[in-house]
Amino acid sequence: MAETRRVDYANEKQEVSYAENAHEPADSSLDLQKEMTLQGVDMKNTHAVKGDDSDGKIIWSVRSIFAAIFLAALYTGSQIILYFTGGSLAFIAADNNITTGIAWLPTANILAIAAACPYAGYLQDLFGKRYIALFGSFCICVGCALVGSGRSYAQLVAGTSLSSLEATYSDSDRHGHFRYRCCHWRIDWSRWYRGYSLALVTAFVIPFCPYLIYVEMWSHHDTTVGWRWGPWVSLMFNGIVGIGLAFTYFPHNQTRAEGFSRMAILKRIDYIGGLLSITGLTLFLVSLQAGGYSHPWKSSYVLGTLLSGLALIAGWIVWEARFARHPMIPRELFKGQRIVGLAYVVAFTAGMNFFSILNFFPITFTSVYDPVPIRIGLRGLGPGLCTAVGAIVFNAALSKFPYHTREVLLLAVVLMTTFAGALGASTPENESMTLAFGSIAGFGVGGVLVPAATIAMLVCPDAIITTAAALSLSIRTVGGTIGYSIYYNIFITRLTKKLPLYTAEYAVKAGLPLSSEESFVGLFLIEPAKLATTPIPGVTPAIVAAATRGTQWAYSESLKYVWLTSIAFGSVAVICTILLPSTAKYQTNRVAVQIS
Template sequence: MDRSLFLLLLLLDGNSPVGCRLSCGSQRCATYIYGRMGSRDLRLLKNITSAYVLECSRCRLTAPTAGEIQPASFSTTCCPIPIEYSPQSEHQVYRRHGDFRPYGDDEDHDHETPMTFRRFMGFTAMAFLWTGSQIPVYLFGEREACGIPPYIYRDIGGTDRWIWFVLANLLALAGICPFVGSLSDLIGRRYVAIIGSSLICIGMIISSTAKTMNVFIGGMAIAGAGAGINELTALAATSEMAPTRKRGKYVAILIFTIVPFCPSVLWGQLISYHSNWRYVGALAGGWNGLGLLMTLLFYFPPPRVNSLGLSKAEIISRIDFVGGFLSIAGLVIFLAGLQWGGYQYAWNTAHVLVPLIIGFFLMVAFALWEVYGAKYPIFPSRIKQEPRILGLTLLITFISGANFFSIIMFWPTQAFNVYGQDPVGVGLRSLPVGFGILTGAFVTLWLLSLLKGHNKALMIVSSCLMTAGCGAMSIARVDNLHQLWGILIVASLGIGGIVVPASIMTTIICPDDLIATISALTLSIRVVGGGIGYTIYYNVFINKFIPNANHYIGGVMLEKLHITNMTYIAGAIQLTGISLLEGLRQIPGIAGNEAAYQAVVTAGQIAYAESYKWVYYTSIAFGVLSILAACGLGSIEKYMDEHVAVVIH
C-alpha cells in the first residue's frame, strides 16, 4: 500500500489524531499511527495495513504494524510504540517495555516536564497532604506517654485503654491502604485525596470535642483512615509527576516539608501545658483543612490510563470489593488481637485468640481470592517486574517498621519516664529522633537520584546504622543521657534511610499505572511490621518492668520508707506505670515528704531504665535480618531515566 494513501486515510478520519505524539530522541517522530477510533474503522485500518511496515523517520528502524507487534521490537527509545486495543472498551493505551510503562495520552513522557505554576501548586498540595497525614498521631500520641496522653486521660478518663487511640489510628491506616491504593490507580488521585483530607478533618473534630475516651478513639480511627489515604496519595502522586531518575530528589523535598512538625512532642506539650490539649486537634484539623482546599483548587491530574475509555459501570466492575473487604477486615482484626495480647488480656484468652484466628484466616482468604478468584485483583501479577528486588525491599520495609517503632514509640516514653517530665525537656529530648529520621530519609532519597540507583549500598548502610544505633540504645541509664544523643542520631538516620526510600524504590521498579498500589502495599507492610514489632517489644518490656518495679519501687518503700502496706506499694507501682507521678504525693508515708517522693520517683526511673534496654536488645535481631536482606538486593540502575509517568503542565 502506498504510504501517502495510508497517511491520507488517517487525515480523513476525524476521530484519529494526526501525527505521532511520541518522543523520538530529541525531536518528534514523523511516523503516523492510529489513535482513538471506532471499532469498525479500526478493524478496517488494521486490515488495510496488515502488511504495512511503520518506519521511524529518525532512526530508520522498522517494526510491524499493530497486528504483528512484538514487545521486544520496541526496546529502544526511538522505535514506534505498540498500541493495545480493547474491543470491549474501545480504548487504546500506548505501551513501552511491555506492560511496564503504559501511555494513555499524547504527551511527551520521555523528558522532564517544565515546572509551571500549575505543576508547582500540584506538588504543594501533595506536601500539605503528606504533612497533614503525619501530624495528628505525631501531635496526639505516637510518642505515647511523653506526649499529651496524660493530659487527655486526666480530662476524659480512659487510663485503661488510652493506648488504643494510637493503635486505632495505625490499624485504620494499615487496613485501608491496600484497597484505596488500587482504587486510586483506577479512578484517579484527586477524589481519593479529597476523601482522605475530609476524613482527617472529621476525625480531628470528633477527637477534639470528645468527652469520653471511646469517642476520642473513634475520631482517631477515622483520622487514621484519612492519613493512610493521604500519605500514599502524596508519595504516589509526587513519584509519578517526577522523572524516574529524579524521583528520589522530588520525594526528598516532599518529606522535608514536615520540618516544622519535627518537634511535635514539644509543640504538643507546650499547647497542652499552657492551654488545652483540645487545641492540638484544632491545629491538626486546620492544617488538613488547608490541604483539602489546596487539593480542590490546584491538583488536577489527567485521567488514569487504567480507566481510559471505560464507562462508569466498567470502572465499578474493576473494583475488587471482595478483596477490599477481606484485606481491611483481616488486617484490622488480626492486628487488634495482636495488640490486645499481653497488654489488656492474656494471650490464651478468647479476647486475643479469636481475633488472631479470624484475622489470619481472612488474610489467607484474601491471598487465595487474589490469586484464584479476582478478575481484577488489588495486586496484579504485573506488579512483580523485579520479583527479587521487590520481595527483599518489602522484607526490609517490614523489618524497618519494627525498628522504627522501637525508637519512635519507646524512646520518647523512656525520655519521659527515666529523665524527667518537664514538658520542654521532654520535647527537646525527642528532637534527635524527628530530625534524624527526616535527615536520613532526605539524604538517602537524594543519593538515590544522584547516584542513579545504588539501592543495594544505600540499604546496607542504612540497615547497619539502624541496627547499631538501636542496639547501642541499650546502654541507657538514669545518669548517662549525654551519651545517648549521638546514638539516637545514628539510629534515626538508619531508620529514616529505609522507611520512605524503600517505598520509592518499589515505585521505580513497578508499572507506572500501579504506583499507588505498590505505595499502599509498602505502607501497610511497614505498619504491620511496626505492629508486630511493637507487640514483641511491649511484651518484652512489660515482662521486665513488672519485676523491676516490684524490686526497685517496692524495695525503696519497704526498706527505706518503711511502708509495709501492700496496697500502698501496689498503688505507687501502678501510678508510676501510667506516668501519673503527682499521685504519689497522696499515698500515706509519701504525702508531705518530698524526700520520700523523690526516692520513689528515682526508684521508678531505675526500674524503667533496666526494662527499656531489653527492647533494644531485641531490636538487634530485626536489624540483622534487614542487613542480610539488603545484601541480596539487585540494581535498579536500568530504570533510572528521564521517563515521567504522569505529565501535568
C-alpha cells in the same frame, strides 16, 4: 443482543475488550453503547509523557508549582495528627479517664491505612486524583475535629481512624511514610530525579519535627485546651492545604484506566481479599495486645482471636494466590524482577522499627528521665529531626548514586538496626548516650522508611504506580502495627511486674519501714497526689525521691527488651537489602504524567 470483541495491541501487554450493551426503547430499535473494559496492565509504559531516552525536562506553570507545594504539604498534614496523638497519649488518657486501650489510638490510625491502601489505586481510577485528594483532605479535617473535641474513647478512635483515610490516598508515613498524593508529584519528574523529588517532598515535614516540644508546651502551659492544640493545629493546616488543592490541583488521568468504564474497574476490586486481610489482621493485633497483659496467653480470648486471625490471614494468602481473579497485589508488580518484593520486606521491617521509636521514645523521655516539660521536648528533637533528615539524605542519595542503591539502603539499614538495638544499654544515668543513639537510629530509620519504597517506585510499571505506592504504605503500616503490638506487649508485660518491685526496693533502701511498703507503693503508683494528705509511717521526701528513681529504672529495664527485640527485625532487613539487585537500568528520563 450483545457481542464482545478483543483487541491485542502489539506494543502493549494490555488487553482491551469492548462490551456493547443493548438498550431496547419503546420503538423496539436497538441503542448500542460501547464501553472499554480493562483486562491487563501496560507493562511497556507506552503512555508516558516522555520516554526513557528523552531529556526528562518538565514544563512547570505557576499553578503546577503551587499544586506540587500543596501536595507536599498534604503529605505533611497526613502525618502530624499521628505525631501529636502519639506524643500526647499520656495526656489524652488522663484527660478522658482512659485506663486501658490507649495504645489503640495510634494502632487504629495505621490499621485503617493498611485496610484502605490496596484500594487507593482503584478509587483514583474511578473518581480521579483531584477528587480523591480533596476527599482525603476533607476526611483528615473531620478526623482532626473529632479528636480535638473528643470526650470519649470511641470518638477518639473514630477520629484517628478517619484521619488516616487521607493518609491512605496520600502515599507514605511521618518522617518516612511518603504519602500517596505525593506520587502525583513523583511521576511528574523523570525517574532519574525521583529520589531528589522525594527528598524535597519529605523536607516539608521538618517544621513539625519538634512535635514533642509543642505537645509539652501546650499541655503544661494551657490548662483549657492543652493537648487538644495538636489536632486543632492539624485541622487548620489541612484546611489551608485543602483549599489550596481545590484551586490548583488539576492532574491528568493516569493511563491505567483512562477511557475505561467505572463498572469494569469496580469488578476488578478484590472485595473478598480485603475482607479477609483486614479482619484477620485486626484479630491478630487484638490477640497481640491482649496476650499477657489484659488476658493470659493461654486464655480462650487470646487463643481464639490469635488462631482466628492467623486462619483468616492464611485464607487471604490462598485466595490471592489461587482464586482471586484480580488480586489486591497485582502480579505485574513483581513480574521480571525481585526488587519490589525485597524492597517491601525492608519497608515492612523499617515500619516495625519506626513505630518503636515513634511511640516508645516519648515514654523514655518522660518516664526514664526527669519529666521537665521543655527538656522532654528537647530530648525528642534530635531523633525526630534526624529521622526526617535521614529520609531526605538517603532519598537524594538514590538519585546521586543510581548504580549503588543497594549500598545506600544497606548503610541506612545497618544504622537503624545497630543503634536501635544499642538503646538497650540505656539507663537513667546515661541520658546523653540515649539521645545520641536514638538520633543515629532515627537517621537510619528515615533512610530506610522512605527510600525502600522509593526503590519499589523506580522499577514498577507506570500504569500501576499509584497502586504500588499505596501498597508500599500499606505494607509499612502493617509492619508498624504488628511491630507496635509486639513491642507494646513486651513492654507492658515487663513493666507490670517490675514497676511495683523496683518502687518498693528503692523506697525500702532509702529507709521506708517494711510495714508501710504495701500501702506506700499502692498509693504512689495509683494516686501519688494523695501522698501529701495521707499519713503513712516513715514516708519522707527522700523516700518519695527514691521511689521515683525506682520507677525510672523499672521503665528503663522494661524498654530494654523493646530495643533488643528490634535487632531481630532489623537483621531481616539487612539480609533482604544485601540480596537487592541494582536499579540502574530503571532510572531513566521517562516521565509518566504531568501534574496539571
